[in-house]
Amino acid sequence: MVREILRSLKVTLSHLFAPKATIQYPDEPVPVAPRFRGRHILRLWEDGKERCIACHLCSAACPADAITVIAEDNPRDNPISRGERYAKVYQIDLLRCIFCGYCEDACPVNAIVLGSGFEFSGYRREDFIVSKEELLEPHPNSFVKDSFFDSTLYDRPYLPVSSLADREAIVEGRQREIEEAVRTGKPPIVIRPY
Amino acid sequence: MAGYITWDELVKMFWGKVPLEKEIPANILAGTTVGLRRRETKPEAKKVRVTIDGQTIEVPEGTLIIEAAKMLGFDIPHFCYHPRLEPVGVCRQCLVEVGMPKRNPDGTIATDEQGNPIIQWMPKPQPSCTMTVSDGMVVKVKSEAAEAARRAVMEFLLINHPLDCPVCDRGGECPLQNAAFVQGRPYSRFTEQKRTFVKPIEISQHIALDRERCIMCKRCIRFCDEIVGEKQLEQVERGWHSYIAVAEGEELDNIFSGNVIDICPVGALTNLHYRFAARPWELKRTETVCPKCSIHCSIFADCRFNHPVRFVPAGENLKVNDLWICDIGRFEQKHPHIEHRLIMPLMRVNGDLQEVGWERALDTLADLLRTSHSAPRAEFVFLGNAAMTNEEAYLFQRFARSVVGSGNIDFFDRDPLISELVRQGGKVGLGVDVYSLQKTDFALVLGCNIYRHLPIAWLWVLQAVKKRNAKLVVAGVSEDKPRMKRWAWKWIEGLGIGKQGLGTRDWGLDRFAQVLIEAIDGEVNEEVAKSLGIEPSEIAEIAQALKQSERPVVICASSEDPQPIEPETVLKLQQKLVKPNWDAVCYAIHHANARGCLEAGLSPDYLPGLRPADDEAMRLVLQRLWGNGTPRQKGYDAKSALEAAREGKLQFAWVIDPSPVYELPDNVIDALANVPNLVVSASVRTKLAEKAWMVLPDLTFYEKNGSYTNWAGTVQIVRRAVEPPSGARSLARVLMALSERLERPISYPTPRAVLTELENLMALSGLTRR
Ligand code: SF4
Ligand code: SF4
Ligand code: SF4
Ligand code: SF4
Ligand code: FES
Numbered sequence: 001m002v003r004e005i006l007r008s009l010k011v012t013l014s015h016l017f018a019p020k021a022t023i024q025y026p027d028e029p030v031p032v033a034p035r036f037r038g039r040h041i042l043r044l045w046e047d048g049k050e051r052c053i054a055c056h057l058c059s060a061a062c063p064a065d066a067i068t069v070i071a072e073d074n075p076r077d078n079p080i081s082r083g084e085r086y087a088k089v090y091q092i093d094l095l096r097c098i099f100c101g102y103c104e105d106a107c108p109v110n111a112i113v114l115g116s117g118f119e120f121s122g123y124r125r126e127d128f129i130v131s132k133e134e135l136l137e138p139h140p141n142s143f144v145k146d147s148f149f150d151s152t153l154y155d156r157p158y159l160p161v162s163s164l165a166d167r168e169a170i171v172e173g174r175q176r177e178i179e180e181a182v183r184t185g186k187p188p189i190v191i192r193p194y
Numbered sequence: 195m196a197g198y199i200t201w202d203e204l205v206k207m208f209w210g211k212v213p214l215e216k217e218i219p220a221n222i223l224a225g226t227t228v229g230l231r232r233r234e235t236k237p238e239a240k241k242v243r244v245t246i247d248g249q250t251i252e253v254p255e256g257t258l259i260i261e262a263a264k265m266l267g268f269d270i271p272h273f274c275y276h277p278r279l280e281p282v283g284v285c286r287q288c289l290v291e292v293g294m295p296k297r298n299p300d301g302t303i304a305t306d307e308q309g310n311p312i313i314q315w316m317p318k319p320q321p322s323c324t325m326t327v328s329d330g331m332v333v334k335v336k337s338e339a340a341e342a343a344r345r346a347v348m349e350f351l352l353i354n355h356p357l358d359c360p361v362c363d364r365g366g367e368c369p370l371q372n373a374a375f376v377q378g379r380p381y382s383r384f385t386e387q388k389r390t391f392v393k394p395i396e397i398s399q400h401i402a403l404d405r406e407r408c409i410m411c412k413r414c415i416r417f418c419d420e421i422v423g424e425k426q427l428e429q430v431e432r433g434w435h436s437y438i439a440v441a442e443g444e445e446l447d448n449i450f451s452g453n454v455i456d457i458c459p460v461g462a463l464t465n466l467h468y469r470f471a472a473r474p475w476e477l478k479r480t481e482t483v484c485p486k487c488s489i490h491c492s493i494f495a496d497c498r499f500n501h502p503v504r505f506v507p508a509g510e511n512l513k514v515n516d517l518w519i520c521d522i523g524r525f526e527q528k529h530p531h532i533e534h535r536l537i538m539p540l541m542r543v544n545g546d547l548q549e550v551g552w553e554r555a556l557d558t559l560a561d562l563l564r565t566s567h568s569a570p571r572a573e574f575v576f577l578g579n580a581a582m583t584n585e586e587a588y589l590f591q592r593f594a595r596s597v598v599g600s601g602n603i604d605f606f607d608r609d610p611l612i613s614e615l616v617r618q619g620g621k622v623g624l625g626v627d628v629y630s631l632q633k634t635d636f637a638l639v640l641g642c643n644i645y646r647h648l649p650i651a652w653l654w655v656l657q658a659v660k661k662r663n664a665k666l667v668v669a670g671v672s673e674d675k676p677r678m679k680r681w682a683w684k685w686i687e688g689l690g691i692g693k694q695g696l697g698t699r700d701w702g703l704d705r706f707a708q709v710l711i712e713a714i715d716g717e718v719n720e721e722v723a724k725s726l727g728i729e730p731s732e733i734a735e736i737a738q739a740l741k742q743s744e745r746p747v748v749i750c751a752s753s754e755d756p757q758p759i760e761p762e763t764v765l766k767l768q769q770k771l772v773k774p775n776w777d778a779v780c781y782a783i784h785h786a787n788a789r790g791c792l793e794a795g796l797s798p799d800y801l802p803g804l805r806p807a808d809d810e811a812m813r814l815v816l817q818r819l820w821g822n823g824t825p826r827q828k829g830y831d832a833k834s835a836l837e838a839a840r841e842g843k844l845q846f847a848w849v850i851d852p853s854p855v856y857e858l859p860d861n862v863i864d865a866l867a868n869v870p871n872l873v874v875s876a877s878v879r880t881k882l883a884e885k886a887w888m889v890l891p892d893l894t895f896y897e898k899n900g901s902y903t904n905w906a907g908t909v910q911i912v913r914r915a916v917e918p919p920s921g922a923r924s925l926a927r928v929l930m931a932l933s934e935r936l937e938r939p940i941s942y943p944t945p946r947a948v949l950t951e952l953e954n955l956m957a958l959s960g961l962t963r964r
Contacts, residue, residue: 053360053361054470055360055361059476060476072470073469073470083361084361084393084394
């Protein structure tokens with residue numbers, strides 16, 4: 001009988017010293033899975049330009065119609081994005097969003113990604129509409145989401161930038177991909193249509 | 195999470211983007227083939243049998259393979275082929291395999307043992323857009339070789355294409371994009387550097403050109419050359435270096451230039467006003483008509499955020515404009531900003547316009563109008579405008595005539611000359627539809643710049659000149675001379691332009707017309723001809739051509755033009771030149787629905803159906819129909835009403851402001867400002883509304899449902915493209931509400947019901963509509 005008691009005590013005591021599963025949320029942060037789909041982030045390029053080129057593809061892909069984009073001519077002297085256009089307005093209604101990640105898939109420049117943030121609170125519905133300024137985050141330390149894709153494929157200037165240097169960079173990057181492909185025998189992942 | 199933008203602000207920002215003054219704009223149809231090429235197949239053309247992928251079809255000789263395939267439902271990808279342009283075969287996208295039956299030396303078809311003809315295949319794939327069918331031809335569209343050839347062409351087309359669909363305005367409605375999705379490779383093998391250009395460049399005040407995206411199909415060049423007849427675009431350099439540019443010493447400024455945006459099969463030519471305003475899948479598209487002139491082209495009004503962002507031609511309209519619209523309708527239309535819209539009636543209280551509820555406004559107005567049952571009716575004046583729909587015009591005049599009992603009903607820009615012509619028994623407008631103008635063999639333009647004011651009419655006359663060698667005589671036109679003179683057989687000028695004023699008979703142009711009429715059947719009055727500065731022999735020549743012409747078109751200057759023609763002269767021309775199956779002698783009508791308003795009875799002289807106001811039979815019919823009599827005596831027309839207003843004799847006027855379709859001139863506004871009880875229906879606070887005693891919020895053109903009658907009498911439906919702001923009420927609703935308050939109710943369930951009634955009345959007076 002004593003043995004039984006000791007055995008159960010052992011179980012109890014072992015749990016007493018085992019690492020705790022309980023997290024003191026909200027005092028402690030909750031870890032999220034690497035591919036968790038939380039609040040969106042609009043990424044920037046290293047040089048601070050916006051990635052988003054206001055193509056409206058995310059809003060077209062969004063099944064919940066949560067994204068609103070209004071495009072505008074990119075000022076040529078002081079470009080905001082790397083394309084011909086930039087998003088003058090970009091906002092997401094988080095209450096409509098179902099966190100499906102389609103917007104992320106649709107984006108041709110990997111500008112919009114789903115982040116790890118999930119703590120939303122507000123007193124009004126309007127509090128859940130996030131604007132472009134709130135969504136923008138600097139590259140690259142803000143978020144580690146590109147692991148799924150080979151981010152180098154995207155981390156190059158967007159094609160329509162027409163300076164010759166940029167074009168050369170593209171061509172060079174492409175050359176490297178192909179050399180790499182020849183070396184490893186693996187075909188390059190090419191997402192660009194044609 | 196502050197700092198978000200409300201819907202309203204979004205809408206404002208969006209609208210803010212397009213400046214109110216030169217808002218809007220354009221493109222669809224792009225490379226997609228609309229119907230087949232409209233070419234003239236002679237009735238006696240031989241029929242030939244052609245087999246395409248196993249299906250046999252009989253088509254007239256001279257049909258292109260691509261068209262025969264289209265009839266069978268094969269959509270061969272193509273870029274340079276366009277059903278309205280001559281085939282050139284430069285893009286090579288439409289390659290197919292073509293074979294002909296082998297012939298024996300005696301000319302019979304060689305057959306194999308089973309009796310099937312032996313087919314000799316051409317060694318290389320052939321472009322189906324330049325090759326015409328011939329008897330026994332066999333075509334393979336979906337064979338491996340043909341598809342491989344087309345895939346290879348696609349790869350070639352794309353090597354220099356930037357593939358920047360996400361930022362391209364054409365993305366989503368781009369023929370190149372579609373074709374690449376269907377038959378392109380999933381990835382590019384091209385690793386060399388692409389050809390680059392500065393992008394985009396503005397080639398006119400409306401159009402941007404991105405030379406990187408251009409695939410050198412030359413549709414734009416051919417459109418300007420073949421359709422508009424002005425070589426304003428050209429190809430510069432050769433081969434790999436070639437690109438499109440505005441021709442040297444030229445400007446891309448013809449009045450149809452916007453159409454190159456539509457026909458460009460890629461996003462190389464884009465609309466500067468529409469640039470980035472929306473992506474095609476976000477647009478709510480409504481088919482309606484253009485209110486900018488009296489041609490009424492079918493257009494799509496494409497809206498985003500409940501605001502029209504571009505206007506493009508609505509497919510084929512083979513009664514009016516076919517595939518083209520002019521730049522006025524495309525780029526120069528305005529739609530008021532929601533911020534400026536009136537959403538509550540305004541009433542002048544202590545000298546200021548203040549918002550009042552609809553009930554109060556209508557009650558006040560009804561009280562005022564009620565006195566009309568006793569007071570002399572001449573005090574109540576109703577003035578519409580030429581941008582009203584047929585239904586509005588009909589209801590407005592019915593309200594004035596039967597509810598208020600006033601005959602003072604007119605609309606601005608009604609042409610008194612046309613009314614006079616009708617009184618003398620002439621015809622209002624064209625008796626054939628606008629599209630048929632290209633069948634003419636002789637066109638005489640008297641004093642009206644149709645290039646500017648009736649662009650599509652000019653386009654069709656020009657087609658007749660270019661394609662059928664029709665003779666064009668232009669007299670007394672001074673603007674746009676270089677564009678028109680080039681095509682004219684005779685160009686007559688210096689006929690005393692500048693002398694204006696009604697009732698004077700010594701105008702050069704009118705004189706010229708009269709001399710011409712005399713010369714058709716008799717002698718040229720040499721004295722008059724000399725005094726006009728024209729050689730009598732020239733007049734005789736023109737008269738001779740007019741006489742021989744089977745389908746003459748005569749477009750006469752109306753009172754909007756510098757030198758109008760007298761109604762008597764037009765009547766004589768109509769009597770001489772109208773044939774049983776061809777009736778195209780008339781006044782030019784400049785303003786939107788002027789013909790429709792006139793026929794709907796919106797004038798002091800005419801009841802609906804163009805019956806004189808004292809026509810007893812029609813008055814009886816109307817009495818039965820409306821339940822109230824109509825005044826017999828003619829009332830004020832717009833001109834005399836304005837005069838009376840200027841002298842302070844008018845007590846009450848209800849004016850419908852045509853803004854934003856067109857603006858009233860200042861002198862009209864100043865005159866009307868003297869009317870103490872001035873009621874204005876307007877969509878925004880226009881200059882006139884500021885002078886009003888009461889302002890009723892009205893709908894804009896793009897918010898109306900109804901119909902428009904064009905210059906040729908073609909009735910087309912006007913559809914609501916934009917949802918009106920709550921608070922603005924249609925004129926019909928206001929009139930019905932008022933008539934109820936005045937105990938003489940008018941009620942129609944739909945605009946359609948109004949139109950049906952109007953059409954019945956027209957049929958009663960022997961007028962038919964198309
Ligand atoms: S995650 Fe899905 S629902 Fe949310 S914005 Fe993106 S596409 Fe729309
Ligand atoms: S986030 Fe991406 S998909 Fe969305 S508009 Fe910007 S570039 Fe296009
Ligand atoms: S600009 Fe457009 S229409 Fe003109 S040649 Fe280039 S692709 Fe063709
Ligand atoms: S021709 Fe007239 S109706 Fe046609 S688009 Fe131009 S203005 Fe509008
Ligand atoms: S469509 Fe036939 S060659 Fe261009």
